Amino acid sequence: MARIELRKLRHAYAARPASEADYALRRVDHTFEDGGAYALLGPSGCGKTTLLNIISGLIRPSDGAILFDGVDVTDLPTEARNIAQVFQFPVVYDTMSVYDNLAFPLRNRGVPAEMVDRRVREVVAMLGLEERAARRAQGLTSDEKQKISLGRGLVRADVNAILFDEPLTVIDPHLKWALRSQLKEMHRRLGHTMVYVTHDQTEALTFADTVVVMYEGEIVQIGTPEELFERPRHTFVGYFIGSPGMNLLPTVVEGTMARLGSQAIGLPGRLKNPPAGRLELGIRPEFVRLGREGMPVKIDKVEDVGPKKIIRASLEGQSIVVVVDEDLEVPAEPRVTFDPAHLNLYADSWRVELEAWP
Amino acid sequence: MLELHDVSKIVSGRTHIGNVSLRLEPGSLNVLLGPTLAGKTTLMRLMAGLDQPTSGAVAMNGKDQAGVPVQKRSVAMVYQQFINYPSMTVYENIASPLRVAGADRATVDRKVRAAAELLRLTPYLDRLPLELSGGQQQRTALARAVVKEARLVLLDEPLANLDYKLREEMRAELPRVFAESGAIFVYATTEPAEALLLGGNTATLSEGRVTQFGPTIEVFRNPVELVTAKTFSDPPLNTIELVKRGSRFVLEGTPGIPVPARLAGIPDAPYTIGFRAHHLSLEDKGAGVPIEARVVVTEVTGSESFVHVDYAGRRWVMLEEGIHRFELGEMLRLFIDTRHLLVFDAAGTSVFAVRMAA
Numbered sequence: 001m002a003r004i005e006l007r008k009l010r011h012a013y014a015a016r017p018a019s020e021a022d023y024a025l026r027r028v029d030h031t032f033e034d035g036g037a038y039a040l041l042g043p044s045g046c047g048k049t050t051l052l053n054i055i056s057g058l059i060r061p062s063d064g065a066i067l068f069d070g071v072d073v074t075d076l077p078t079e080a081r082n083i084a085q086v087f088q089f090p091v092v093y094d095t096m097s098v099y100d101n102l103a104f105p106l107r108n109r110g111v112p113a114e115m116v117d118r119r120v121r122e123v124v125a126m127l128g129l130e131e132r133a134a135r136r137a138q139g140l141t142s143d144e145k146q147k148i149s150l151g152r153g154l155v156r157a158d159v160n161a162i163l164f165d166e167p168l169t170v171i172d173p174h175l176k177w178a179l180r181s182q183l184k185e186m187h188r189r190l191g192h193t194m195v196y197v198t199h200d201q202t203e204a205l206t207f208a209d210t211v212v213v214m215y216e217g218e219i220v221q222i223g224t225p226e227e228l229f230e231r232p233r234h235t236f237v238g239y240f241i242g243s244p245g246m247n248l249l250p251t252v253v254e255g256t257m258a259r260l261g262s263q264a265i266g267l268p269g270r271l272k273n274p275p276a277g278r279l280e281l282g283i284r285p286e287f288v289r290l291g292r293e294g295m296p297v298k299i300d301k302v303e304d305v306g307p308k309k310i311i312r313a314s315l316e317g318q319s320i321v322v323v324v325d326e327d328l329e330v331p332a333e334p335r336v337t338f339d340p341a342h343l344n345l346y347a348d349s350w351r352v353e354l355e356a357w358p
Numbered sequence: 359m360l361e362l363h364d365v366s367k368i369v370s371g372r373t374h375i376g377n378v379s380l381r382l383e384p385g386s387l388n389v390l391l392g393p394t395l396a397g398k399t400t401l402m403r404l405m406a407g408l409d410q411p412t413s414g415a416v417a418m419n420g421k422d423q424a425g426v427p428v429q430k431r432s433v434a435m436v437y438q439q440f441i442n443y444p445s446m447t448v449y450e451n452i453a454s455p456l457r458v459a460g461a462d463r464a465t466v467d468r469k470v471r472a473a474a475e476l477l478r479l480t481p482y483l484d485r486l487p488l489e490l491s492g493g494q495q496q497r498t499a500l501a502r503a504v505v506k507e508a509r510l511v512l513l514d515e516p517l518a519n520l521d522y523k524l525r526e527e528m529r530a531e532l533p534r535v536f537a538e539s540g541a542i543f544v545y546a547t548t549e550p551a552e553a554l555l556l557g558g559n560t561a562t563l564s565e566g567r568v569t570q571f572g573p574t575i576e577v578f579r580n581p582v583e584l585v586t587a588k589t590f591s592d593p594p595l596n597t598i599e600l601v602k603r604g605s606r607f608v609l610e611g612t613p614g615i616p617v618p619a620r621l622a623g624i625p626d627a628p629y630t631i632g633f634r635a636h637h638l639s640l641e642d643k644g645a646g647v648p649i650e651a652r653v654v655v656t657e658v659t660g661s662e663s664f665v666h667v668d669y670a671g672r673r674w675v676m677l678e679e680g681i682h683r684f685e686l687g688e689m690l691r692l693f694i695d696t697r698h699l700l701v702f703d704a705a706g707t708s709v710f711a712v713r714m715a716a
Binding site for chain 1: 522524549554557575592593594636654655660666675677681686
């Protein structure tokens with residue numbers, strides 16, 4: 001297990017990058033602490049896979065360095081980095097038994113037989129593959145094969161890190177639940193440094209202690225699931241985390257109040273400096289209360305999605321989304337209030353820190 | 359209208375589709391929901407005429423389609439893998455079915471522009487597909503299906519390869535596209551949440567059989583069979599087998615739960631009780647029955663927490679708003695909301711359905 005430092009990384013796929021736009025990865029300075037569970041989350045093209053490939057050694061960065069426990073590995077090939085990888089599609093030897101598939105990475109490195117047996121049995125038990133252990137991998141379902149791939153990633157105790165590239169994409173929803181919690185359990189028990197790349201916010205937020213959100217080649221926020229949900233640093237995080245994403249309402253700040261058309265909303269704190277740039281109020285659909293009090297809204301659409309209702313409405317001519325419980329009755333003259341503890345202010349898309357009122 | 363009369367497909371002695379009867383109305387959206395290998399793609403191929411049923415009939419507007427080649431049927435298909443012509447512009451990609459049909463230039467232009475507008479592709483008409491994002495590429499494939507003005511449009515997990523957020527946006531847009539075209543849409547997915555967001559009608563599939571068909575929210579709330587309830591639950595349905603003795607559902611070694619008043623009339627017998635994750639909670643939301651369960655793992659997304667618990671050897675999931683972290687092994691007092699209990703007899707049929715039929 002290792003601490004992984006990324007120092008001033010930049011990467012361009014083109015030979016002679018002319019401008020910022022040519023960089024798939026613009027500038028990344030970050031440290032993955034030893035034993036941490038991290039997710040790299042972002043839309044396709046955000047640079048998350050490029051970053052993972054730099055860590056694994058598949059790509060040499062155009063600029064910057066990568067260190068494992070303080071040792072520069074920038075020029076080391078993948079084989080020399082002592083990492084395990086799990087990919088989107090299963091990598092399994094069909095002619096070998098499940099047991100032998102799992103034992104392979106250990107035997108390959110000359111681990112003593114009794115140690116191999118102990119580790120393999122442990123992984124087999126954790127993944128619930130006991131009944132399959134002696135069977136040949138051929139003929140297993142793709143779900144089961146992907147379980148074996150996960151197991152092969154987890155079987156070695158001495159790796160510097162385990163890297164996962166969208167490992168649950170091909171898995172059916174029901175099994176995802178089981179595998180996700182197994183993976184979390186394994187991390188808790190084995191304590192490996194794990195980096196998990198995904199575009200699926202549920203996977204990222206439930207797996208990782210720390211989520212790194214990437215957008216257009218840069219890290220826009222690093223935080224716990226709570227921080228990303230409650231205090232998105234950038235409007236992109238507000239949009240990308242949460243489903244539906246955060247409401248963003250253009251506003252004008254006057255003293256202690258934020259104006260929305262004819263409505264005025266009390267800010268939860270004071271601006272340190274006079275506001276500059278384009279200002280927006282950010283409030284998540286979950287933190288808008290719909291009832292008989294507050295600002296009048298016009299309801300455009302109510303979507304009953306089972307456990308919840310998604311209500312699309314307009315407030316002072318701006319679209320707003322509200323999420324309410326399945327049992328809530330929509331009042332005849334609906335009004336909304338914003339939970340002040342969950343109100344965020346953005347200037348040119350970046351969150352503005354507010355000072356507590358004196 | 360597309361009608362399937364008792365359609366079966368048997369391949370080398372194995373039933374891939376068994377006795378499916380469906381009526382799909384023009385202008386309707388119909389979701390086929392089921393896990394991998396449930397028969398969704400097979401059923402679509404039978405609807406399209408790409409395969410012939412072993413028995414039963416497929417009729418379009420009252421006309422049996424047996425022997426009508428697929429080229430002569432008014433069908434469009436969109437697959438998980440976006441298929442576009444890489445060397446043709448978006449405009450030419452969308453135009454291609456019209457050119458094949460020999461439409462004049464003015465008609466081609468009018469229809470391509472209308473479809474592009476509907477799918478928000480107008481700014482990209484001169485680009486090549488590979489210069490577009492995955493979502494835009496899939497929208498191009500959809501526009502080509504729309505421009506064909508086919509009576510039947512089949513979409514086989516069309517959003518599976520897209521980013522989470524793009525999927526969310528496409529799901530919100532698609533019902534509008536469907537409603538405006540007037541065709542019969544059939545949409546296959548493995549994800550219950552996707553069916554709920556799309557709305558329309560849903561047919562749940564299990565092992566080649568349509569277990570229920572009706573308005574999506576109806577099928578979700580009132581599953582007639584246990585297998586339907588399981589197929590249509592994500593997180594997985596919480597279940598427990600209990601025996602009704604008078605006014606209580608009992609289980610050896612547990613206090614059991616009282617039989618809700620509306621079920622007082624059902625006979626004393628073994629039942630499977632099911633309830634969804636959001637109907638298990640930390641507080642009594644109404645008609646709550648308290649139980650003691652042991653924490654197995656907690657997953658926090660920032661807005662919600664999924665708490666996996668063990669109750670008498672059953673693995674359940676509780677979905678709770680907000681952030682709740684519990685220690686492994688901690689005992690929790692939880693409430694099952696009995697207003698939303700699903701109760702199935704030994705044959706796996708809902709007692710509500712039995713009572714309604716009686």
